[in-house]
Amino acid sequence: MNILILGSGGREHALAWAVMQNPKCDKLIVAPGNAGIAQIAECASLDIMDGAAVTIFVEQNAIDFVIIGPEAPLASGVADRLRDAGVLVFGPSEAAARLEASKSFTKEVCDAAQAPTAGYGHFTEAEAAKAHIRQHGAPTVVKADGLAAGKGVIIAMTEDEALAAIDDMFGGAFGGAGAEVVIEEFMEGEEASLFVLVDGEEVLSIGSAQDHKRVGEGDTGPNTGGMGAYSPAPVLTPEIEAKAMEEIVKPTMKVMAERGMPYQGVLYAGLMIKDGQPRLVEYNVRFGDPECQVLMMRLGAQALDLMQAAAEGRLAEARVNWGDDHAITVVMAANGYPGSYEKGTVIKGLDALPEDSSNMVFHAGTAAKDGTIVATGGRVLNVTARGNSLKEARDRAYAMADQIDWSEGFLRRDIGWRALD
Numbered sequence: 001m002n003i004l005i006l007g008s009g010g011r012e013h014a015l016a017w018a019v020m021q022n023p024k025c026d027k028l029i030v031a032p033g034n035a036g037i038a039q040i041a042e043c044a045s046l047d048i049m050d051g052a053a054v055t056i057f058v059e060q061n062a063i064d065f066v067i068i069g070p071e072a073p074l075a076s077g078v079a080d081r082l083r084d085a086g087v088l089v090f091g092p093s094e095a096a097a098r099l100e101a102s103k104s105f106t107k108e109v110c111d112a113a114q115a116p117t118a119g120y121g122h123f124t125e126a127e128a129a130k131a132h133i134r135q136h137g138a139p140t141v142v143k144a145d146g147l148a149a150g151k152g153v154i155i156a157m158t159e160d161e162a163l164a165a166i167d168d169m170f171g172g173a174f175g176g177a178g179a180e181v182v183i184e185e186f187m188e189g190e191e192a193s194l195f196v197l198v199d200g201e202e203v204l205s206i207g208s209a210q211d212h213k214r215v216g217e218g219d220t221g222p223n224t225g226g227m228g229a230y231s232p233a234p235v236l237t238p239e240i241e242a243k244a245m246e247e248i249v250k251p252t253m254k255v256m257a258e259r260g261m262p263y264q265g266v267l268y269a270g271l272m273i274k275d276g277q278p279r280l281v282e283y284n285v286r287f288g289d290p291e292c293q294v295l296m297m298r299l300g301a302q303a304l305d306l307m308q309a310a311a312e313g314r315l316a317e318a319r320v321n322w323g324d325d326h327a328i329t330v331v332m333a334a335n336g337y338p339g340s341y342e343k344g345t346v347i348k349g350l351d352a353l354p355e356d357s358s359n360m361v362f363h364a365g366t367a368a369k370d371g372t373i374v375a376t377g378g379r380v381l382n383v384t385a386r387g388n389s390l391k392e393a394r395d396r397a398y399a400m401a402d403q404i405d406w407s408e409g410f411l412r413r414d415i416g417w418r419a420l421d
Contacts, residue, residue, distance in 0.1 A: 002027045002062050003304075005041075006048040006078070007069025010364030010382040011289040013037050014296040015067060017360060021301035024308075029061060035373050036363025048073050051081030058087050066090065067307060071286050074265075075101040075147060090307045092285050095261040099252075100285040103145045103182040110280060113251035117280040118272075119185040126170040129181050133162045139186040144169050146177030151338075153223065155186070189274030190418070191281060192233040193291055194244055196269070197306055200262035202315035203250055205241065206306060207298065207322075208233040209291040210418065215338060217414045224338045225379055228415030230328040230390060231294040235273050235418075244271055244278040252283070264310060293362050293382045294327040300357065328393040328416050329362070329384040330401055332409045337378035347373045347380070348405035358386040359396060361404075380409060390416055 001024050005012050013036050019025050020040055031054075033043030047053050049072060058066060066082055068074055068091035077094035091097075098105045104122040118141070123129035133140060142165040144152030152174045156162035162183075169178030193211065197204045211229035215221040236244075249269055256263050268284035268291070287295065296303055302321060309318040334341035350373060353361055362384055365377020383401040387393035394416050401411055 001025055001064040003029070003065045003067065004058060004061070004063045005030045005067045005069060006054070006073055008032050008034050008037075009069070009289055010362045010379070011287050011292040012069040013362040013364070014293040014382070014384075015069060015287070015303070016041050017362070018296040018300055018303040019067070021357075022304040023301075024304060029063070031057070034363045034376075035366040035368040036361070038368065048078065049076055051076070051078040054078055055081050055085045055087065058082065058085070064088060065308060065311070069286060071097065071100050071147060071284065074285055088308075088311050090265055090311045092263050092265040093261060096256060096263045097285045099256075099263070099267070099283040101147050103143050103282070104180060106283055107182060109252060109255050113248075113255045115248040115251050115280055116277070118187050121183045123181045123183065124179070126166050129166045129170075129183060130163055132183055133159060133166070138162050141184040141186055142166060142169065143182045143184065144174040144178040145180035145182055148174040148177040149225075151223070151225075152177050155223075187272040187274070187279060187281070189272045189279075190235045191270065191272050192236045193288055194236060194241060194249070194269045194271060195287070195291070195295060196245070196249055196267050197310040197315060197318075198253055198263045198265065198267055199310045199313045199315040200257070200264050201313070203245065203253055204306070204310075204315045204318055204320070205245065206266075206320055207231055207295050208236040208241065209288065209294055210235070211288065211291055212412065212415055215412075217412050218417075222338050224333070226288070226290045227331045227333065227412045228329055229288070229290045229294050230326065230393070230416045230419060231291070231298055232326070233419070236271070240273060240276060240278055244269060248278065248280050266307075266310075289364070290329045290331055290382050293329040293384045297327040297329075297360065297384050297386050298323070298325060325386055325388060326390040326393045327384065327386045328390060328397050329382045330397045330411050330415050331364070331379050332381040332383060332401060332404065332406065332411045333379050334375050334377070335408050335410055341378055342408060343374075343376055344369075345375045345406070345408035347375060347409070349403050353400050353403060359400060360384045361400065375406070375409065383411075390419055394420070
């Protein structure tokens with residue numbers, strides 16, 4: 001098969017790494033890719049938000065299968081354009097992608113599915129939202145309704161913080177994503193992520209993960225896109241996973257199908273777990289980042305077979321072959337992230353690191369310049385390792401990270417602490 005992956009981050013590097021291990025893959029192109037991806041696959045300059053341009057590229061390059069990494073092209077209907085052209089594609093339609101693109105849509109679907117989630121209010125005007133906050137108090141969660149690159153969620157511990165979040169959102173801090181706002185009940189518990197594949201009818205669990213959103217050790221400081229992750233998530237026991245599938249995921253997928261927008265692709269269910277009961281925090285319509293890195297490390301070559309089965313409507317015959325293993329990824333970020341940070345700093349020492357089925361450095365925000373690797377983003381590298389235990393995987397990952405020469409970057413030293421404690 002000739003395969004095209006759309007995207008340029010650590011998630012797409014991990015997907016490319018797994019796909020390349022499968023002998024079914026004859027040729028792999030990643031658009032636009034990054035410096036790490038370029039070491040294992042061909043990278044192409046392509047506007048991945050332009051469905052017509054992607055379709056022409058697919059035809060010109062005899063692509064058999066397209067895997068869409070990020071949420072933005074899914075929400076803009078790129079998968080629909082490809083399907084209309086008869087291309088096999090992994091990723092939901094624009095209509096189904098509203099499960100991530102609109103928080104209020106997701107809440108309404110969950111209501112119809114009777115899926116347990118936080119109580120909420122949906123607002124299009126600031127004063128009505130503020131009145132709701134004054135009535136219900138804090139802590140509370142304020143969310144931009146639309147896509148905000150993972151940054152449109154404010155966990156407000158005081159009423160003043162919640163009111164300020166309303167001003168920020170309606171004031172344009174998150175662009176058009178904040179034109180409407182969802183205010184949710186604050187849920188207590190431990191958060192974990194469940195990943196499932198869906199082919200329009202069948203649903204197949206492909207693993208769990210936990211990530212660390214806060215920038216500082218001990219899960220302190222501002223929220224980020226994720227400073228590390230590990231898989232499996234011990235809190236998501238087989239019993240709790242079964243509950244999540246039967247009470248949340250499957251009813252949601254049933255409602256989506258009944259409404260004429262059957263879901264196909266990967267569905268990421270963010271769950272809050274307390275006293276053995278899962279409740280939905282949010283849905284994402286793509287692999288998480290950095291959760292994808294630990295999932296791909298554990299799935300390996302079979303990831304391609306599973307994604308193809310989902311795209312072709314064959315999940316009923318698919319099975320996941322799990323090893324009794326653990327994986328962890330540690331994010332190396334540019335100093336200053338998630339605030340302002342310097343770009344273009346040189347990263348050394350990557351060439352000396354082992355890269356195999358148990359040790360990989362996935363590039364998230366890098367470019368090649370004058371024979372060197374330079375940082376181009378806030379989250380730059382995902383140092384990822386697999387082991388027989390989480391401790392073994394963690395020790396391997398930090399041993400690799402310590403060999404990377406990049407004084408302009410930083411990492412957290414406590415990834416996996418909840419599970420290891």
